[in-house]
Amino acid sequence: MSGINYPRVAWAAVVAAVAAVVLEIVVEGAAKLMFRISEADLWAESFGPLPQGARFQWINILVLFAICLLMMWLYAALCGRFGAGPRTAIITALFFWLFVLVLWANFVNLGVFPLEIVGLSLLFNLFEIPGAAVAGASVYKEKPAGRG
Numbered sequence: 793m794s795g796i797n798y799p800r801v802a803w804a805a806v807v808a809a810v811a812a813v814v815l816e817i818v819v820e821g822a823a824k825l826m827f828r829i830s831e832a833d834l835w836a837e838s839f840g841p842l843p844q845g846a847r848f849q850w851i852n853i854l855v856l857f858a859i860c861l862l863m864m865w866l867y868a869a870l871c872g873r874f875g876a877g878p879r880t881a882i883i884t885a886l887f888f889w890l891f892v893l894v895l896w897a898n899f900v901n902l903g904v905f906p907l908e909i910v911g912l913s914l915l916f917n918l919f920e921i922p923g924a925a926v927a928g929a930s931v932y933k934e935k936p937a938g939r940g
Contacts, residue, residue: 796868797935801861804868808860808928809853815920823916831916834909863888863921864928871934881929885922892917 824830835842842848867884874880896910 795935796865797933800932800934801864801868804864804928804932805857805861807931808864808924809856811927812856812860812920812924815923816916819916819919823912829912831909831912834906834912838906838909859888860924860928863925864932867925867929868932868934871932876929876932876934878926878929881925882922884929885925888925889914889917889921892921 820830820832832842863884866887867881870880870884874883893914896905896914899905900907900910
């Protein structure tokens, strides 16, 4: 039985994060072109302009990488059960999406975020998270089985 290849998990997380950014640009851009609405517009209406600056950007990058690292670690852990490939990546992505759904639902219930923003974000994430998981999974390889 092979184990989790942690350096490959990290590399898969980088690939997944890049894919997530690209998919965010494509999905957000398509929504802006088709419906004249974006997450950023809704955030600005509800909370004012988004923060700017290097610290804000670095924190966003680190959070994205941490999420992708956890997602790729879960993918690696599930490979033993479901086998490597896109199916397991989709299962991993749906788990993450459901986790986000529950978390955001609680924030809406508490009145922290408006339903319109959360609904749009969840819809976008339904495309972005699986795409990022499949991209990351495409570069992940398990450790070869050891001797003895």
